[in-house]
Amino acid sequence: MDSRQSLQGAIVSFIERRRSSLSSIPSVIVIGGGISGIAAAQTLHNASYEVVLLESRDRLGGRIHTDYSFGCPVDMGASWLHGACNENPLAPLICRMGLTLYRTSGDDSVLYDHDLERLCILFDMDGCQVPQEMVVEVGETFKKILKETENVRNEHCDDMSVLQAISIVLNRHPELRQEGLANEVLQWYICRMEAWFAVDADMISLKSWDQERMLSGGHGLMVQGYNPLIKTLSKDLDIRLNHRKLQNRNRRFQYGYESLKEVTKISYGCKKVVVTVEGGRNFVADAAIITVPIGILKAKLIEFKPKLPDWKLTAISDIGVGNENKIALQFEDVFWPNVELLSIVAPTSYACGYFLNLHKATGYPILVYMTAGSSACDLEKLSDECAVSFVMFQLKKMFPDATKPVQYLVSRWGTDPNSLGCYAYDVVGKPGDSYERLLEPLGNLFFGGEAVSLDHQGSVHGAYSAGIMAAENCQRYISEGRGNLEDLQLVSFRSAIHEDAVPLQISRM
Secondary structure, three states, X not given: OHHHHHHHHHHHHXXXXXXXXXXXXXXXXXXXXXXXXXXXXXXXXXXXXXXXXXXXXXXXXXXXOEEOOOOOOEEOOOOEEEOOOOOOOOHHHHHXXXXXXXXXXXXXXXXXXXXXXXXXXXXXXXXXXXXHHHHHHHHHHHHHHHHHHHHHHHHOOOOOEHHHHHHHHHHHOXXXXXXXXXXXHHHXXXXXXXXXXOOOHHHOXXXXXXXXXXXOOOEEEEOOOOHHHHXXXXXXXXXXXXXXXXXXXXXXXXXXXXXXXOEEXXXXXXXXXXXEEOOOOEEEEOEEXXXXXXXXXXXXXXXXXXXXXXXXXXXXXXXXXXXXXXXXXXXXXXXXXXXXXXXXXXXXXXXXEEEEEHHHHHOOOEEEEEEEOXXXXXXOOOOHHHHHHHHHHHHHHHOOOOOOOOEEEEOOOOOOOOOOOOOEEEOOOOOOOHHHHHHOOEOOEEEOOHHHOOOOOOOXXXXXXXXXXXXXXXXHHHHHHHOOHHHOOOOOHHHHHOXXXXXXXXEOX
């Protein structure tokens, strides 16, 4: 009888503890309102978690920023869907929303988001058009040079830069060297390579540059911009933005905006996470997901208590952050040819430049000058007016009768205090497990963002998937701690939108 009562008591005690654990709704703080943070928050919200998303900017999207001041969408941050296929995790949502992609390249290469030899016009420094035959021939030579760098990589145990490997190849194979105008075209190809990684060629890792797993389908420009995705993904979330309070004027988007300063400290462990913002206000939850840009982590702008372990700090240090900027120019009329890229070749990759023709994709008279690496950093040292003057000087080399822009926009991702760069890249000599260590949780502290995407760093779909993965790991951690793992519901936004999926809408004019 005693043993029976003891058993019944144990059962009652277990039931009471279970009820107690289920009585409170699990809570999570998501730090960072880019697409990764929004995806994490939406995943947990759909699983009935109490979620607060903290964003230091006065807008959502992070390094996705669709500007409408021209009267049309212009993406000043991320613009492309890399992997324009239904395998892309963002494809179901894009399809369901009826958004259109303009395919700029059918090539699945890790280098080019444009068909460079077919839909680009190149000019020299004197404004003379480069013969298309030369563009094609030098392009084939560049492919041979990169192929030969594989031998250099296999011969050396230590890593080196791609530029150093190219130098070794050209010394071994003088027949691949280019002279005069052909060398300037070669420098332009290197410039386009630098644009992919957002750093100069002397900083691109030879061991890693071609190891990214690319999705099929080539590259598609988001014709309506990325902002519609951000709005849809952030529906019904409790979002705290910086410096302003917005009322919900459109009932379709149940935003809970509140004025907020940036996060300054994160205290984790001991079953709770305390996030402190400027002014001393604290937010407390069962766990937190950090999706701030890698540039913010590298700058150590957030204090962690306890301090991050050395292996985590080393991972953050070992991952590079590149810089790419855009100068968008709106004109009264179109005065340029109907191609996708208009480019200037030069004796160095630094001096090369190119314009994206948005008129071909969207119908609006807009050119976007794009620059990466040290060139992008140097451009940020100029005022907006001086930067536009420099770009117009480049444009007038190609088109002497180019008219003045009626409006312009200038991005500054490298010095933006909320990003400090655009996206992650592999530095020379980076350990192979850096991304895995950055991803690794610390108790009730989880990490998202494009830099923790193991296969697709630097991409929007990589950031999106990393946010969902962080949310699912967080949910599993909390459920295990509460002893109710059998009730775990890994409900993500993408699972709902995969139903009734239709093919992507892709155009090419």
